[in-house]
Amino acid sequence: MSTNISTSEFKQKLINQFDSLNGLSAESNRREALAQFDSYGIPTLKHEHWKYTGLTFLNKHNFDIIKKSEVDYSVMQQFANHPLNNIEAEKVVLVNGFSASSNLKSNQSGVTISRLSDFDDAQKAQISDYYGQSIKLENNPFIALNTAFAQDCIVIKIDKNTVVETPLQIVYLNFADTHAIINNPRLLVIAEEGSQATIIESVHSFGEFASLKNSVSEYYVAKNASLEHYRIQDDSELSHTIDFTQVNQENDSHYHNVNVSLGGQFNRNNIHTLLNGENIESNLSGVFITSGNELFDIHSLADHAFPNCESNENYKGILLGNSTGIFNGKILVRKDAQKTNAYQSNKNVLLSDNASIFTKPELEIYADDVKCSHGATSGALDEISIFYLVSRGIGRKKAEAMILNAIADDIIDLIKHEPLRLHLLERVENKLNQ
Amino acid sequence: MALIEIKNLKANIYGNEILHGLNLTINAGEIHAIMGPNGSGKSTLASVLAGKEEFEVTEGTVTFDGIDLLDMSPEDRARAGVFLAFQYPVEIPGVSNANFLKTAINEIRKFRNQDPLDAMDFLQMMKERAKLVEIESSFLSRSVNVGFSGGEKKKNEIFQMAMLEPKFAVLDETDSGLDIDAMKVVANGVNKLKTDDNAFLIITHYQRLLDYIIPDFVHVLSEGRIIKSGGKELAYELEERGYDWVKAEAIA
Ligand SMILES: Nc1ncnc2c1ncn2[C@@H]1O[C@H](COP(=O)(O)OP(=O)(O)O)[C@@H](O)[C@H]1O
Numbered sequence: 122m123s124t125n126i127s128t129s130e131f132k133q134k135l136i137n138q139f140d141s142l143n144g145l146s147a148e149s150n151r152r153e154a155l156a157q158f159d160s161y162g163i164p165t166l167k168h169e170h171w172k173y174t175g176l177t178f179l180n181k182h183n184f185d186i187i188k189k190s191e192v193d194y195s196v197m198q199q200f201a202n203h204p205l206n207n208i209e210a211e212k213v214v215l216v217n218g219f220s221a222s223s224n225l226k227s228n229q230s231g232v233t234i235s236r237l238s239d240f241d242d243a244q245k246a247q248i249s250d251y252y253g254q255s256i257k258l259e260n261n262p263f264i265a266l267n268t269a270f271a272q273d274c275i276v277i278k279i280d281k282n283t284v285v286e287t288p289l290q291i292v293y294l295n296f297a298d299t300h301a302i303i304n305n306p307r308l309l310v311i312a313e314e315g316s317q318a319t320i321i322e323s324v325h326s327f328g329e330f331a332s333l334k335n336s337v338s339e340y341y342v343a344k345n346a347s348l349e350h351y352r353i354q355d356d357s358e359l360s361h362t363i364d365f366t367q368v369n370q371e372n373d374s375h376y377h378n379v380n381v382s383l384g385g386q387f388n389r390n391n392i393h394t395l396l397n398g399e400n401i402e403s404n405l406s407g408v409f410i411t412s413g414n415e416l417f418d419i420h421s422l423a424d425h426a427f428p429n430c431e432s433n434e435n436y437k438g439i440l441l442g443n444s445t446g447i448f449n450g451k452i453l454v455r456k457d458a459q460k461t462n463a464y465q466s467n468k469n470v471l472l473s474d475n476a477s478i479f480t481k482p483e484l485e486i487y488a489d490d491v492k493c494s495h496g497a498t499s500g501a502l503d504e505i506s507i508f509y510l511v512s513r514g515i516g517r518k519k520a521e522a523m524i525l526n527a528i529a530d531d532i533i534d535l536i537k538h539e540p541l542r543l544h545l546l547e548r549v550e551n552k553l554n555q
Numbered sequence: 556m557a558l559i560e561i562k563n564l565k566a567n568i569y570g571n572e573i574l575h576g577l578n579l580t581i582n583a584g585e586i587h588a589i590m591g592p593n594g595s596g597k598s599t600l601a602s603v604l605a606g607k608e609e610f611e612v613t614e615g616t617v618t619f620d621g622i623d624l625l626d627m628s629p630e631d632r633a634r635a636g637v638f639l640a641f642q643y644p645v646e647i648p649g650v651s652n653a654n655f656l657k658t659a660i661n662e663i664r665k666f667r668n669q670d671p672l673d674a675m676d677f678l679q680m681m682k683e684r685a686k687l688v689e690i691e692s693s694f695l696s697r698s699v700n701v702g703f704s705g706g707e708k709k710k711n712e713i714f715q716m717a718m719l720e721p722k723f724a725v726l727d728e729t730d731s732g733l734d735i736d737a738m739k740v741v742a743n744g745v746n747k748l749k750t751d752d753n754a755f756l757i758i759t760h761y762q763r764l765l766d767y768i769i770p771d772f773v774h775v776l777s778e779g780r781i782i783k784s785g786g787k788e789l790a791y792e793l794e795e796r797g798y799d800w801v802k803a804e805a806i807a
Pocket residue numbers: 568569573591592593594595596597598599600609
């Protein structure tokens with residue numbers, strides 16, 4: 122079942138699968154991506170952005186890249202009773218990155234959901250300014266891997282001035298029932314000028330084998346548009362994710378990302394925002410709870426390119442067992458981005474001596490009239506607070522859970538979609554009271 | 556029968572002995588006051604009674620309601636009816652006063668084999684007791700002590716006491732830093748809660764509070780021991796003459 126393979130063998134194995142796949146991107150683009158992946162290789166702890174994020178799981182499971190033709194959509198039934206299938210939202214269910222149906226029509230006017238593989242040349246031309254345009258293959262081996270092997274992409278377009286009432290939920294089902302698989306989902310979201318929407322992404326793994334979701338998502342938030350974006354992962358020990366999300370924002374737009382991660386063996390999240398205009402508000406927040414040998418990693422970048430914008434980052438971690446948390450938050454303020462306000466906060470509670478957290482803020486500031494701040498705290502639970510609760514008759518375990526709940530709820534309360542918020546509040550409470 | 560009986564209590568923190576053999580007996584229906592210079596061990600005594608783990612008891616006994624208090628976990632002490640109004644109440648962001656107290660009351664009720672209080676009764680009780688200490692109901696939905704003024708924090712301690720209805724309450728310098736109006740509210744709270752079945756131990760620096768809460772006994776704590784006990788008039792004498800004469804008397 123689990124045979125160890127060397128990193129170079131693994132890399133070669135992936136490269137060998139290249140020709141047998143019907144890729145999505147143009148052949149030349151795919152070849153370039155493959156070459157980039159080949160030249161960078163699988164990152165090791167020596168690579169700057171992977172210093173604390175060991176990828177040894179790649180050697181442990183005999184991963185293969187899944188082909189579109191192999192996808193077994195029967196797993197959708199297993200998801201049917203999942204609580205996250207029952208919150209109010211318009212759902213797009215993907216199995217290993219693929220949608221069973223080409224008929225992805227939204228019931229809401231002004232919203233189009235489609236598969237890029239169904240596009241004709243004219244439709245492809247319409248998205249050519251967007252698809253793959255916000256990301257860089259160079260020095261991003263997993264974006265390169267995704268680009269070389271992606272076989273489909275979900276495209277969501279929200280028309281100008283459309284206010285989308287019901288949130289759109291993209292459900293990523295990883296299904297590895299016969300062997301370990303890597304899937305390479307792609308997502309393209311275009312929120313046109315003045316539109317408003319909520320997008321939920323959730324990740325769920327099924328099957329007896331390990332899966333790796335290596336996804337690339339591009340979000341374009343046009344002038345005056347407002348996007349709420351929630352990413353939920355409450356997954357199993359067979360679940361591995363390497364997510365790359367790039368958000369490009371234009372003048373007067375608003376973007377808010379809330380990342381709630383309650384389970385998953387390996388969860389690397391890259392979230393990059395480009396504030397490509399003035400008067401932009403860009404907020405990233407998240408909470409993770411890890412236990413066992415789980416690893417959660419957030420690598421964020423707030424890239425301020427124009428004046429008069431504000432970015433906020435607020436991440437919290439609760440770590441149990443032997444788990445590891447990594448927070449690397451970079452704020453880049455370019456020369457022209459005067460009057461930038463950029464704030465960052467990272468707070469972690471370690472509930473075990475064997476849990477570790479690595480937190481690193483990076484400020485790179487080239488403008489002189491800016492307000493930037495960052496703060497990070499990591500430590501055990503505050504005994505003085507615990508004693509205060511205990512001295513009122515509350516049992517120690519419950520007192521701990523109350524304080525931890527308050528930390529997590531502070532982030533979860535940012536979720537505006539009530540059914541999702543209530544589900545997560547309850548889920549976290551149950552998890553912390555276990 | 557004594558409600559609480561402290562015998563030859565010795566306690567240290569990080570190996571440093573603070574209480575050097577303290578004796579004190581309090582009966583139900585009584586109010587006792589402890590006065591004493593800074594650093595004499597007043598808060599240490601309060602912490603030891605509440606069960607704060609950093610303090611190590613090396614000798615002596617504390618019997619509460621006939622049972623060995625020192626053998627109980629801090630939460631069980633609270634459930635059995637011991638309450639400490641902290642000298643420095645703690646802020647707990649994200650935990651509302653209401654949720655905090657509801658959890659506490661229901662844990663206490665569970666300990667006593669009672670059904671949980673239903674939401675309506677709890678709300679009613681909260682509103683009633685909030686009035687007693689003159690705090691606004693909007694406080695109840697706010698995080699515990701977060702953004703409260705010094706006086707509000709102290710009132711909140713008395714409010715919690717009113718909600719939990721302890722048998723034995725220790726008030727550690729609840730009056731410090733309070734203006735006269737807030738102090739009257741605190742005193743009024745204690746006087747209303749006092750019955751023949753419960754008892755209070757009031758730790759204070761100032762005789763002032765004892766004009767409003769009339770103690771049955773006043774004790775002087777110095778260097779970890781009670782060196783003098785008397786009636787309420789002792790508080791006036793201490794206010795006038797300080798502590799040195801008591802110490803001198805104790806040595807003599
Ligand atoms: N947490 C602590 N760590 C170390 N020493 C302490 C601690 N708490 C109290 N002490 C020491 O114990 C002694 C008594 O303190 P305390 O009981 O707070 O006095 P009081 O309340 O009478 O002013 C002091 O010398 C103080 O320094």
